[in-house]
Amino acid sequence: MLALLVTAHPDDECMFFGPTLQSLRCQAVLVQLLCLSTGNAEGRGAERSVELVRACEALQVDRRDINILDDLKFQPQDGQSCVWSPDEVAAAVDRQLQQHEYDLVLTFDDYGVSGHSNHCATFAGIRQLAKAARLAHTSKPHFLMLESVSLLRKFSGPLELLIPRSACHDIAGDFVTLTASSSAAIRSAMALHRTQWLWYRRLFILFSRYTYMNTFKPMLV
Ligand SMILES: [Zn+2]
Incomplete structure (x- = not known):
């Protein structure tokens, strides 16, 4: 089975x-990563791209399975003030989808965990592709979106794992919970994003549920 994870910035893959x-x-x-930008808002895109590859390798994603776009359409990258065009996101992701036969495409939901405009645009673009796929009656890929949760749940760390839930571990199912095998390894990988390893992100990675579990819903269109 082949999955494509689409993120907006280097460090999204570790943070969320x-x-x-x-x-x-x-x-x-097998998971391949498409990161839509180098996160060049502070002119450190090249550095952040290297950090992304290192962090992914620490999480056992091969560098050949990583595609980082450095496209003027997504400039200034990693800037809240810059609104990405969902049409351009759709076109970029569609080019990736033409290269392989993916079973799954995973990305943010409409709030994008933090409400970051680039995360929201990533969702909006991929939603266009999901809609087109539904109209064309194509069975693959399945499009899944990462559930954004309330602030209280967001910073509940691993607590929700203690709550019995009718978790469905069939990744083609309706509601999917994926749990970390090593939250320590995720923290270590995030630390490789040296330009981003600031105190508030250290706290985030410690207390965020996204270090311990991810819940996905199908992208309904
Ligand atoms: Zn981001």
Whole structure:
């Protein structure tokens, strides 16, 4: 099985999707990463791209399975003030989808965990592709979106894992919970994003549920 994870910036994969990378690997799903920008808002895009590759390798994603776009359409990258065009996102992701036959596409939901405009645009663009796929009656890929939760749940760390839930571990199912095999490994990988390893992100990675679990819903269109 082949999955494509689409993120907006270097560090999204560690901050928000670490359990996904670990859990899918445990299920023998090959995950490729498409990162739509180098995160060049402060002119450190090249540095951040290198950090992304190192962090992914720490999470056992091969560098050949990483595609980082450096496209003027997504400039200034990683800037809240810059609104990305969902049409351009759709076109960029569609080009990636033409290269391989993916079973799954995973990305943010409409709030994008933090409400960051680039995360929201990433969702909006991929939603266009999901809609087109539905109209064309194509069975693959399945489009899944990462659930954004309330502030209280967001910073509940691993607590929700203690709550019994009718978790569905069939990754083609309706509601999917993916749990981290090692939250420590996710924190270590995030630390490789040296330009981003600031005190508030250190706290985030410690207390965020996204270090311990990811829940996905189908992208309904
Ligand atoms: Zn981001």
